[in-house]
Amino acid sequence: MSTTLTIQQQDSAHCLHPFTNFKELNAKGARVIERGEGVFVYDSEGNKLLDAMAGLWCVNLGYGRQELVDAAAKQMQQLPYYNLFFQTTHTPAVELSTLLAELTPEGLNHAFFTGSGSECNDTVVRMVRHYWASKGQPQKLEIISRKNAYHGSTMAGASLGGMAFMHQQGGLPIPNICHIDQPYWFEEGQGQDPQEFGLERARQLEQKILELGEDKVAAFIAEPIQGAGGVIIPPDSYWPEIQRICDKYDILLVVDEVICGFGRTGEWFASQTFNIKPDLLCLAKGITSGYLPLGAVMVSDEVAKVITDANSEFAHGFTYSGHPAACAVAIENIRIMQQENIVSRVRDEVAPYLAQRWQELAEHPLVGEARSKGMVAALELVADKQTKQRFAKEVNAGEVCRDICINNGLIMRACGQTMIISPPLVITKQQVDQLVTLAKQSLDDTLQALS
Numbered sequence: 001m002s003t004t005l006t007i008q009q010q011d012s013a014h015c016l017h018p019f020t021n022f023k024e025l026n027a028k029g030a031r032v033i034e035r036g037e038g039v040f041v042y043d044s045e046g047n048k049l050l051d052a053m054a055g056l057w058c059v060n061l062g063y064g065r066q067e068l069v070d071a072a073a074k075q076m077q078q079l080p081y082y083n084l085f086f087q088t089t090h091t092p093a094v095e096l097s098t099l100l101a102e103l104t105p106e107g108l109n110h111a112f113f114t115g116s117g118s119e120c121n122d123t124v125v126r127m128v129r130h131y132w133a134s135k136g137q138p139q140k141l142e143i144i145s146r147k148n149a150y151h152g153s154t155m156a157g158a159s160l161g162g163m164a165f166m167h168q169q170g171g172l173p174i175p176n177i178c179h180i181d182q183p184y185w186f187e188e189g190q191g192q193d194p195q196e197f198g199l200e201r202a203r204q205l206e207q208k209i210l211e212l213g214e215d216k217v218a219a220f221i222a223e224p225i226q227g228a229g230g231v232i233i234p235p236d237s238y239w240p241e242i243q244r245i246c247d248k249y250d251i252l253l254v255v256d257e258v259i260c261g262f263g264r265t266g267e268w269f270a271s272q273t274f275n276i277k278p279d280l281l282c283l284a285k286g287i288t289s290g291y292l293p294l295g296a297v298m299v300s301d302e303v304a305k306v307i308t309d310a311n312s313e314f315a316h317g318f319t320y321s322g323h324p325a326a327c328a329v330a331i332e333n334i335r336i337m338q339q340e341n342i343v344s345r346v347r348d349e350v351a352p353y354l355a356q357r358w359q360e361l362a363e364h365p366l367v368g369e370a371r372s373k374g375m376v377a378a379l380e381l382v383a384d385k386q387t388k389q390r391f392a393k394e395v396n397a398g399e400v401c402r403d404i405c406i407n408n409g410l411i412m413r414a415c416g417q418t419m420i421i422s423p424p425l426v427i428t429k430q431q432v433d434q435l436v437t438l439a440k441q442s443l444d445d446t447l448q449a450l451s
């Protein structure tokens with residue numbers, strides 16, 4: 001049997017990891033995750049870790065759900081693969097698109113399947129431009145996004161995203177994509193009324209549309225809550241103003257719910273939580289609880305009509321668009337969510353409990369703000385609680401805290417000096433207690449390590 005060390009050596013020799021500093025990885029060796037059960041994963045050294053990130057924001061029903069395994073196996077026996085190209089279809093894709101049309105906000109009745117969130121956003125870029133071209137406005141090419149947004153890692157996904165460190169590699173963003181400021185009150189709005197700040201940030205969209213020319217802008221894209229940017233929950237004033245501006249200038253509104261979809265904010269979709277009316281809605285991750293890769297762009301009746309009535313075909317698609325086994329898992333995932341009332345349980349019980357317990361961490365000397373919405377939450381680490389001054393960058397406070405968390409048995413993620421969580425939606429109140437206890441312990445240890 002392979003020991004941890006031999007796995008790590010082979011890993012370093014042959015496996016190139018996403019978003020990883022290879023020098024650090026090779027010095028330490030990767031943590032080898034062997035199995036999962038409920039909200040816990042276990043590594044090859046026998047450590048039990050409470051996975052407060054649900055993998056990468058995706059294992060919503062937790063690890064070890066046999067029904068999802070059975071759904072995949074059954075579909076693989078019957079038809080492991082077929083595609084939706086060239087006028088063919090199969091029942092899992094048809095059933096899932098019908099189900100999604102019922103579940104998602106009104107008017108989004110058409111699904112374009114992809115293999116991932118990034119592929120959803122590549123699809124968005126191509127689809128909105130094709131839509132406007134088909135309507136006789138091919139000059140409407142510009143897509144407006146936000147700084148510090150995350151929309152994936154493909155060329156288009158990373159370009160739509162507003163992560164400066166990603167743009168520094170490979171000559172991004174691609175043309176005709178631009179970014180306005182984000183509604184991140186803690187980092188950029190202190191001293192200002194949060195609602196005023198939210199309005200001001202939303203109105204940057206209007207300024208940008210006017211600057212580019214109304215007839216040049218195809219769409220605005222945003223995550224309802226910026227996830228990878230640091231669980232940035234916009235002030236209440238933000239989304240209504242964005243909606244007003246998109247409506248006024250006839251700009252398509254694309255809502256990226258790759259993280260927020262499927263119950264994470266306490267409604268099936270965050271568009272319902274924030275009362276947003278998307279023209280396109282991107283889904284992935286929680287659609288299968290991460291058990292198989294799948295994404296879907298939900299498309300409004302109006303956009304779908306233009307695309308389906310167009311004279312030319314929409315020349316876009318992936319080999320695994322609507323993979324039958326992934327669709328079968330998604331159908332079963334949704335069935336379990338409905339049967340176990342996961343969304344109302346999150347909204348009425350677990351999220352309010354998490355919010356209450358999470359707020360206790362705001363008292364900690366290292367914490368400048370504790371915030372949560374549904375089942376995502378963040379802690380802002382500060383060097384000075386009164387002035388909210390941050391640590392010097394080279395201190396790597398977030399990474400220090402993250403490593404301490406893992407050593408204490410808790411998987412929390414660091415975004416700079418913001419610690420974030422997105423636990424499985426099936427987490428119990430008792431496990432929330434455990435999470436908060438481990439987080440508190442880890443903050444204490446971090447404080448000690450940094451002083």
Ligand code: PLP
Nearest residue numbers: 116117118150151152256258259
């Ligand atoms: N959009 C959002 C909001 C995301 O958080 C992510 C991934 O974290 C993506 C898109 C990209 O999804 P994927 O990694 O499946 O390509």
